[in-house]
Amino acid sequence: MRVLITGGAGFIGSHLAESHLERGDDVYIIDDLSTGSMDNIRFLQDNPAYKNRIFVHINTILNHDMMLELTGICDVVYHMAAAVGVQTILDKPLESIVTNIQGTEKILEMCNKFKKRVLIASTSEVYGKHLHAPLVETDNIIYGPSSKFRWSYAASKLMDEFTALAHHRTNGLEVVITRLFNTVGPRQTGAYGMVIPRFVTQALKNEPITVFGDGTQTRTFTYVKDVVSALMKLMASEKATGQVTNVGGIEEISILDLARKIIDMTGSTSTIQLIPYDEAFGKDFEDMQRRVPSTEKLERLTGFAPDKSLDFILSQVIAYIKSK
Numbered sequence: 001m002r003v004l005i006t007g008g009a010g011f012i013g014s015h016l017a018e019s020h021l022e023r024g025d026d027v028y029i030i031d032d033l034s035t036g037s038m039d040n041i042r043f044l045q046d047n048p049a050y051k052n053r054i055f056v057h058i059n060t061i062l063n064h065d066m067m068l069e070l071t072g073i074c075d076v077v078y079h080m081a082a083a084v085g086v087q088t089i090l091d092k093p094l095e096s097i098v099t100n101i102q103g104t105e106k107i108l109e110m111c112n113k114f115k116k117r118v119l120i121a122s123t124s125e126v127y128g129k130h131l132h133a134p135l136v137e138t139d140n141i142i143y144g145p146s147s148k149f150r151w152s153y154a155a156s157k158l159m160d161e162f163t164a165l166a167h168h169r170t171n172g173l174e175v176v177i178t179r180l181f182n183t184v185g186p187r188q189t190g191a192y193g194m195v196i197p198r199f200v201t202q203a204l205k206n207e208p209i210t211v212f213g214d215g216t217q218t219r220t221f222t223y224v225k226d227v228v229s230a231l232m233k234l235m236a237s238e239k240a241t242g243q244v245t246n247v248g249g250i251e252e253i254s255i256l257d258l259a260r261k262i263i264d265m266t267g268s269t270s271t272i273q274l275i276p277y278d279e280a281f282g283k284d285f286e287d288m289q290r291r292v293p294s295t296e297k298l299e300r301l302t303g304f305a306p307d308k309s310l311d312f313i314l315s316q317v318i319a320y321i322k323s324k
């Protein structure tokens with residue numbers, strides 16, 4: 001099978017590429033390296049077992065001719081390219097909206113032209129600011145005002161979901177929509193704000209751990225290999241067509257407890273530094289207080305749900321960052 005992965009040099013995209021190569025597929029990657037990196041995929045290109053099976057195009061998904069060619073060649077498309085991380089959204093609001101909305105529109109248009117099955121990577125951000133748990137795909141969506149730019153990410157991804165669903169309804173296009181919950185693992189960088197690589201790096205340097213707000217906000221982290229398994233199974237599942245499905249992990253933890261756990265696991269002498277949100281992100285910021293997935297639907301559709309413990313995930317990330 002020929003698989004096209006947009007954002008294939010990114011953190012999740014590169015793990016997905018690796019798994020498809022291991023399975024024997026040909027992998028086509030398009031990535032503009034805005035947040036992705038050749039370091040994530042060079043070892044795949046250099047692996048003799050994958051010779052003539054990995055094709056990398058450094059280009060934007062907004063390049064019509066390139067997307068026309070790649071979509072035409074491949075059998076299925078994973079659309080993983082997106083503006084990544086809260087920091088990126090706040091630093092480059094316009095670019096982020098254009099990438100997320102126009103990029104996805106273009107991919108869907110191409111997939112519809114060639115009738116190629118496509119998986120759209122959406123995000124748990126789409127749910128907005130709920131306090132209940134777990135979040136179920138049919139839940140209402142609650143956002144803050146448009147002055148708080150964080151919500152532009154959620155709104156743009158929600159528009160991507162609607163556009164994909166509309167293609168399914170109108171054109172019968174086979175779309176699969178996944179809402180990813182805080183994916184973590186080796187190759188993730190802390191450069192765009194992601195909390196676990198940041199905390200682990202700080203702990204290993206015995207520097208203060210920067211907890212934003214009062215640290216009572218919670219997240220549920222998902223191991224990247226589990227995410228890749230879920231994406232591949234959803235791509236293969238007839239029942240997932242035209243559906244929105246959560247992909248998330250199992251252990252809810254507050255950010256303060258996460259900081260303590262990482263200090264403990266690394267044997268660090270770091271202290272914990274509470275930083276007010278407006279100092280970290282400016283005054284127009286609003287955090288999500290709680291984010292816990294229901295994976296009942298994922299399990300029903302694929303027979304699989306992520307099950308890696310937070311201890312396991314952290315041990316993998318610590319080993320990776322130490323090795324760098």
Ligand code: UDP
Pocket residue numbers: 085086182192193194195196198199210211212213217219255287288
């Ligand atoms: N966070 C933090 N310190 C950091 C980076 C992030 O306290 O150095 C917090 C952030 O405010 C959020 C949580 O950790 O409450 C998860 O942040 P991340 O950017 O990893 O993901 P998201 O906000 O998209 O869930």
